[in-house]
Amino acid sequence: MQSIVEVQQLTKKFPVGTGFFTALKEIDLSFTRGEFAGLVGPSGSGKTTLLNIIGSLDIPSSGEVVVMGNSVSRLTARQAALLRKQQLGFIFQNYNLLPVYTVYENVEFPLLLLNLSASERKSRVLETLEWVGLTDKINSRPAELSGGECQRVAIARAMVKRPVLVLADEPTANLDSVNSHNILKTMLRLNEELKTSFIFATHDEKVIAYLRRIIRLEDGRVVADEQVTPTNT
Amino acid sequence: MLKFLFNGLLRDKSRSLLPVIIVTVGVMITVFLHAYLTGVLTDSIEVSAKLTTGHVKVTTYGYEQNSSQQPNEFAMDDVEQLVEELNRDYPDIEWAERILFGGLLDAPDSTGATRAQGNVSGAGVRLIGSDAEIERMDLQTKLFSGRFPEQPGEILMSNDLFVRMKLAPGDVVTLISSSMYGDMAMYNFTVCGTLHFGVAALDKGMIIADIADIRRALYMEGAAGEVLGFFPEYYDDELGLQLQTEFNSARLDKEDAYSLVLTPMSKAEGIDFLISYSNYAGLVVILIFVFAMSIVLWNAGLLGGLRRYGEFGLRLAIGETKHEAYASLVGEAVLIGLIGSVIGTAFGLLLSYLMQHYGLDASSMIKDSTLMMPTVFRARITPETYFIGFIPGVLSTVIGAMLAGIGIYKRQTAHLFKELEA
Numbered sequence: 001m002q003s004i005v006e007v008q009q010l011t012k013k014f015p016v017g018t019g020f021f022t023a024l025k026e027i028d029l030s031f032t033r034g035e036f037a038g039l040v041g042p043s044g045s046g047k048t049t050l051l052n053i054i055g056s057l058d059i060p061s062s063g064e065v066v067v068m069g070n071s072v073s074r075l076t077a078r079q080a081a082l083l084r085k086q087q088l089g090f091i092f093q094n095y096n097l098l099p100v101y102t103v104y105e106n107v108e109f110p111l112l113l114l115n116l117s118a119s120e121r122k123s124r125v126l127e128t129l130e131w132v133g134l135t136d137k138i139n140s141r142p143a144e145l146s147g148g149e150c151q152r153v154a155i156a157r158a159m160v161k162r163p164v165l166v167l168a169d170e171p172t173a174n175l176d177s178v179n180s181h182n183i184l185k186t187m188l189r190l191n192e193e194l195k196t197s198f199i200f201a202t203h204d205e206k207v208i209a210y211l212r213r214i215i216r217l218e219d220g221r222v223v224a225d226e227q228v229t230p231t232n233t
Numbered sequence: 234m235l236k237f238l239f240n241g242l243l244r245d246k247s248r249s250l251l252p253v254i255i256v257t258v259g260v261m262i263t264v265f266l267h268a269y270l271t272g273v274l275t276d277s278i279e280v281s282a283k284l285t286t287g288h289v290k291v292t293t294y295g296y297e298q299n300s301s302q303q304p305n306e307f308a309m310d311d312v313e314q315l316v317e318e319l320n321r322d323y324p325d326i327e328w329a330e331r332i333l334f335g336g337l338l339d340a341p342d343s344t345g346a347t348r349a350q351g352n353v354s355g356a357g358v359r360l361i362g363s364d365a366e367i368e369r370m371d372l373q374t375k376l377f378s379g380r381f382p383e384q385p386g387e388i389l390m391s392n393d394l395f396v397r398m399k400l401a402p403g404d405v406v407t408l409i410s411s412s413m414y415g416d417m418a419m420y421n422f423t424v425c426g427t428l429h430f431g432v433a434a435l436d437k438g439m440i441i442a443d444i445a446d447i448r449r450a451l452y453m454e455g456a457a458g459e460v461l462g463f464f465p466e467y468y469d470d471e472l473g474l475q476l477q478t479e480f481n482s483a484r485l486d487k488e489d490a491y492s493l494v495l496t497p498m499s500k501a502e503g504i505d506f507l508i509s510y511s512n513y514a515g516l517v518v519i520l521i522f523v524f525a526m527s528i529v530l531w532n533a534g535l536l537g538g539l540r541r542y543g544e545f546g547l548r549l550a551i552g553e554t555k556h557e558a559y560a561s562l563v564g565e566a567v568l569i570g571l572i573g574s575v576i577g578t579a580f581g582l583l584l585s586y587l588m589q590h591y592g593l594d595a596s597s598m599i600k601d602s603t604l605m606m607p608t609v610f611r612a613r614i615t616p617e618t619y620f621i622g623f624i625p626g627v628l629s630t631v632i633g634a635m636l637a638g639i640g641i642y643k644r645q646t647a648h649l650f651k652e653l654e655a
Contacts, residue, residue, distance in 0.1 A: 057550060078554050085552020096547045100244040110551045112234050
């Protein structure tokens, strides 16, 4: 299987006062194309920090993280932005939609950065909104949507550029059970149909039930890494 | 992308409305102040030009070197011929001969003995046979009582002096002065009117008579101390300096005290400061407003920026570089600056037009001023007025945005990113 992320002896420290807080300790991991994996652990276990480094939003203190052939620590700011722009999608706990823009414009935004033509942008946005079932909300603003609809817009925004890897940080934290399952089913379908890899940071049992690989983190270390059969499909 | 940013700007009132209002108000004040200062300073310069210096002045070199003493012994002979030449060489300029002098004014009683005396400074200008100097010096509005000279031997004097000497209209006064040859000169005049200039220096003791009478009084037939030149509109320093170079290279000989010299207004003692100040006034106004508005907009930008760090974090996560995010912030500022500048300039022009048309009567405020100033303050709209506001308008928004946007660079990407979750 094609490896898309290689993590070797990753350590991440943050300065705290006169000392350091070690968020990640000597992590070794590998992710292949098409995975539906989760970084699972309690708050402060290092899930989000690891996700940020894989997403080239942060750099390791030591060790190496290679994402689609690019060593994160050696990327310039411009190269890291290019990697995120072309290959990575992000989904956040709070959706983080731009409030003054419509659903259509929020989803279109990543394509503007890719300098696609207007007609191509339009066809891709409409197609993506159809995947997530929001074609009737094209002209709505985020304030007019429910939490589940907002998260579906966020998924569409992450998926519209057809990324190789989507990084989702607690995507169901603000959703009720029904919406959480709907969102996860949508992501699972996209994973299966488009072979897009998903890496979640979560401690939500509803998410865990959908994962095919669970990586358990505690105090910045990987304590378990196992392939599982999803209990919810 | 531009359309995307523009839409966001229009829809997010906190990003557009408040900054546009700030820029509009700042630009409006800048435009108005610039027009107002230009108007008042230009009018002040023009008042000085019309009363004393002209836009350019032709004298002898000796007169120019001792001009504060009004040295009529260095007056120019055969001035009629000189004015003809000047009219021929510089047909767009109006030329006027004047004689300035000082002396003592004596009012006799019925027995011929001195009843009252006063020191005077005087001017001989063409009053009889032409209204040009009366209009130029705006004497019509300054006539306090009586009338202008109609016959030879009639004189105007400042009303303050007139009252101080307890004179009555039609009284005869004797001017005691020195002729252009250095002798004592005495000449009788009849007071036909009084003037109020509103300028303490002039009201204290000024007399004005027809230049022909002064020539007779001071034995200056065919002569004049000064020939003043007036441009068609306002003083133009570039033209003044150009004429100085042209004229003086042809006529001036510093070895000869009686050779002719042309002095532009900007080189006249006491006026040079006013003209320099006038030239820099606009720049000062712009700098003040760039500075003040930048601080206000920087703070507005900081408040807006703090709220938008989350948005920037998202945009960085999606794939924008910090440079692109910063550039878009500055781009928005340019747009806001342009919109605010257009609106502010329109309002500023309207106010300036009203001030130019109606003016502000300040005669009561400056009645004891020692400066030669216009009694009605008016704005003056010049070509500069139309674009001057864009400099602080756009610069301040851009500087404000640049300062506020530094936070994007100072924060680590992941930190900005985390602010999404806040």
